[in-house]
Amino acid sequence: SQTIHQWPATLVQPVGSPLSLECTVEGTSNPNLYWYRQAAGRGLQLLFYSVGIGQISSEVPQNLSASRPQDRQFILSSKKLLLSDSGFYLCACLHSGNTIYFGEGSWLTVV
Amino acid sequence: RKEVEQDPGPFNVPEGATVAFNCTYSNSASQSFFWYRQDCRKEPKLLMSVYSSGNEDGRFTAQLNRASQYISLLIRDSKLSDSATYLCVVKVWANNLFFGTGTRLTVIP
Numbered sequence: 001s002q003t004i005h006q007w008p009a010t011l012v013q014p015v016g017s018p019l020s021l022e023c024t025v026e027g028t029s030n031p032n033l034y035w036y037r038q039a040a041g042r043g044l045q046l047l048f049y050s051v052g053i054g055q056i057s058s059e060v061p062q063n064l065s066a067s068r069p070q071d072r073q074f075i076l077s078s079k080k081l082l083l084s085d086s087g088f089y090l091c092a093c094l095h096s097g098n099t100i101y102f103g104e105g106s107w108l109t110v111v
Numbered sequence: 112r113k114e115v116e117q118d119p120g121p122f123n124v125p126e127g128a129t130v131a132f133n134c135t136y137s138n139s140a141s142q143s144f145f146w147y148r149q150d151c152r153k154e155p156k157l158l159m160s161v162y163s164s165g166n167e168d169g170r171f172t173a174q175l176n177r178a179s180q181y182i183s184l185l186i187r188d189s190k191l192s193d194s195a196t197y198l199c200v201v202k203v204w205a206n207n208l209f210f211g212t213g214t215r216l217t218v219i220p
Contacts, residue, residue, distance in 0.1 A: 043212035044155075044198075090154055098143055100200070100208060102154040 002027035006091045006103030013110055019064075019078040021106050023091030026072065032094035033074040035066055036102075039087040050074060086110045112137050115201050117211035125219050128189045132214045134199030135181045143202040144175055144182045148195045149213060155198055158184075189218045 003026045013019060025031050035047040046059045048066035056066050063082060067075045074091060091103040117134045124130045136144075144161035159166065161173040161182050172185040182199055196213040203209070 044210040046208070088152075098202070099145065099157060099160065101157065105154045107152070 002031070002093060002095060002101065004091055004093050004101060004103035006106055008106060009104060010107045011109070013081050013108065015083055015110055016080045019076070019081050019085070019108070021076040021089055021091075021108075023074045023076075023103055024072055025074075025093050028072070028093065028095070030071060033068065034092040034094070034100070035074065035076045036090040036092060037087045038090065044090070048076070081108075081110045083110050114138060114203075114209035115199060115211040117199055117214050119212055119214060121215040121217055123217045123219055124189055126189055126191060128218075129185065129187050130189055130216065131183055131185045132197055132199075132216075133181050133183050134201075134211050134214075135179075136199075136201045136209070137180070138201070138203050139177075139180065141180075141201045141203050144173075145200040145202075146171075146173055146182075146184045147198040147200055147210075149198055150195050155210075158197070186216075189216075191218050191220060194218045 006023045032051050034049045036044045037047055038044050048056055048058055050056050050068045053068055053071055064078050086109050089106045092100050094100055115136050122130055146158040147155040148158045149155040159168050159173050161175045163175055165174040170187045174183045194217050196215045198213045199211040201209045
């Protein structure tokens with residue numbers, strides 16, 4: 001079965017600082033990978049998805065970016081964080097083309 | 112109109128009660144449907160898929176009504192451990208998944 005690892009679990013960053021969240025997947029190959037954000041009291045917002053190495057689709061304009069340097073690695077980055085970037089970030093993987101599974105999540109607080 | 116809508120609750124029910132949540136979706140071409148459970152400050156976890164004929168997993172029953180475009184989740188004999196937020200998820204096509212904002216359930220002793 002597949003496993004999704006995501007880190008760091010928690011981070012507090014000042015406004016204007018960079019960000020890097022990493023996600024790796026085990027137990028599957030060529031997965032569809034996703035980054036979601038869940039703000040307090042809100043639903044899950046799809047930020048990026050990737051169907052393969054180097055292939056990134058962005059769902060919303062923002063100061064975040066994503067990269068997929070390897071088949072089972074997905075990275076979420078920012079050069080300069082904003083207060084509004086605070087939230088719960090979730091990496092996810094599509095299993096058997098139908099069901100989505102999530103990593104443990106990363107809590108980001110921008111101060 | 113939102114793709115997926117859920118009553119945010121909260122639903123506060125006593126132990127042993129039966130509780131039901133509904134979720135409506137707007138796209139009639141939606142293909143797959145799911146219920147996820149999310150505990151506080153944790154990632155959502157798949158609770159069950161929802162099949163056209165309805166399906167049951169222990170105390171949980173999920174149903175789909177394509178004509179009225181809603182899915183439901185019924186929890187019988189509620190336990191304290193059922194307290195969580197329940198998200199409905201609708202997949203329109205491969206990378207087009209839509210999440211409800213979740214319904215919060217608290218089971219009271």
